[in-house]
Amino acid sequence: MRPMTPETPHPHAVEVVSTSPDRPMAERIRVLETTRPALAPTQVRIGMLAMNILPADLLQMNGQYGHQPELPYVPGHEGVAVVLETGSEVADLQPGERVLPIGVFGVWSDELVVQRRSLVPVPSDANVLQQAMLAANPATAWVLLQHQVTLQPDQWVIQNAANSAVGQCTRQLAAHLGIPLINVVRRPEAVASDEGGHWLVHDGQDPDSLQHSVHQITQGEPVVLGLDAIGGKASQALAASLSPQGRLVLYGLLSGEPCSISAHDLIFRNINVQGFWLANWFSHPDNRQKAKTVYPALMALAAQNVLRMSVEKVYELSDVLEAIAHSAQAGRQGKVLLKGAHFQSQQA
Ligand SMILES: NC(=O)c1ccc[n+]([C@@H]2O[C@H](COP(=O)([O-])OP(=O)(O)OC[C@H]3O[C@@H](n4cnc5c(N)ncnc54)[C@H](OP(=O)(O)O)[C@@H]3O)[C@@H](O)[C@H]2O)c1
Structure with missing residues (x-):
């Protein structure tokens, strides 16, 4: 296995313990220290830079989404990350490269382990927050x-x-x-x-x-x-x-x-x-060829500044409760995002 880039001493993650809308959000989620599991040969350890808060995340926390994971679960569908460590069979990604986790669930975490096939490399000199909003x-x-x-x-x-x-x-x-x-x-x-x-x-x-x-x-x-x-x-x-x-x-x-x-x-x-x-749409066999063209096209448009999304505020992962409350407010000027532990090192 190839080594990690500078690591977070104590990675943390958000955990949802209840989806009952009758209980206050403060009783339904917590931020806790996570372990660092060993990598399988085809896996990659990534360090999250920034994570988006989507209406889908809020629906899921209220038990109202199309897919409801078993409790407890780490929420989050969208963000951008840096490669920390690669499994022995991963030859085409290096520690320090920036990646989008696609179809990966549970990204409100400082670190996570994912399959190489779930990662799309993105330029390391582009705006981190824009990249964190690119997938969905x-x-x-x-x-x-x-x-x-x-x-x-x-x-x-x-x-x-x-x-x-x-x-x-x-x-x-x-x-x-x-x-x-x-x-x-x-x-x-x-x-x-x-x-x-x-x-x-x-x-x-x-x-x-x-x-x-x-x-x-x-x-x-x-x-x-x-x-x-x-x-x-x-x-x-x-x-x-x-x-x-x-x-x-x-x-x-x-x-x-x-x-x-x-x-x-x-x-x-x-x-x-x-x-x-x-x-x-992505999982339907009829769309397989079209689906392959979506992210390359979007990345090109983001690089040309055709795509640019507004940001209202960025919160530390530890302030997730405040961030969730803010993202549920009407009349925002843009998205509310969370910072992962590696945010400072990579901000462009
Ligand atoms: N089906 C899919 O695959 C898919 C994928 C991505 C997103 N989505 C859905 O797309 C929608 C937009 O997501 P987003 O991340 O782009 O949202 P967002 O940036 O968080 O913006 C929320 C928008 O919803 C408006 N809004 C909130 N409650 C409303 C209500 N009761 N009546 C009318 N307008 C209301 C807000 O208007 P104000 O600014 O006036 O408050 C704002 O325009 C969400 O429903 C999300 O779940 C679906």
Whole structure:
């Protein structure tokens, strides 16, 4: 085995011990010292630099996600790391290289051991925080825009929660790809005034008024794809703003409400509604070839500054409770992230 880069004397991890929403978060999670298991030949020990806090992490902590691990578990789906040590059969990664763990769960930890095949090398001179946000939301935006419908020139896309991280990536990718996009946000301060594009402030409650505002922007050109992060009545409003045969893709459940769609839209206007989960898309055999192109494309776009996500605040791992409370607040200006023990050594 090849040696570690300077190691953390006492690596720590966050642990979830209960997902009962009736108990205060302070009783449901803890930060504890972890052990350092030996490496198998194909494994790599990584030191986390920065980790993102996703709505999926919060849903899971409340027992409401598509995958619920057994308790206790270490949470966290997304982050960036540095290689500390490689197993005897890992020849193509060196200690000190920066990597994205893809499809790895439990990254809210100073260190973890993963299979080599789960790591994608990334440049060591790029911004650590941007890299920590690259795996989930930009990939979601990419697949939603590129692989749900085949868009013809002058066909429009509309999205709600357009100031979320997924929404921000969707805006940047749509601008890059020349896709006309309408961005719906629920409060005027969320409109990115320094950006062009079409913005609507709408609370999602009145389908007719959204439909009217959309029509004024598109002047009757077809709106063929609606990207819905909210659910509830907001789904109905987005569906109503689509053209006949349009597709509504529900990819988030931010409202926590059942998705409501008018029967009129489903029956007479043939609006097609489908759910989307990135994990399912990546694991579907039909998407194997397309899936291989996603991260190389995103990394190239991040290097060209096409993709850039806003950050609200970065917390120490030991302050995870405060970080979780902050990330659950409405009206943030960007993502809340956690620092791993190796953050200081690698910040660019
Ligand atoms: N299906 C998938 O594979 C997949 C993958 C990635 C993400 N997602 C989902 O995508 C969504 C966005 O994730 P993110 O990380 O980009 O979010 P984020 O950056 O944390 O932003 C949260 C957004 O949600 C809005 N919001 C929160 N509660 C809302 C409500 N009740 N009604 C309307 N808007 C609400 C916020 O608006 P304000 O700024 O006004 O508070 C903000 O725009 C989440 O639901 C997430 O689970 C799904």
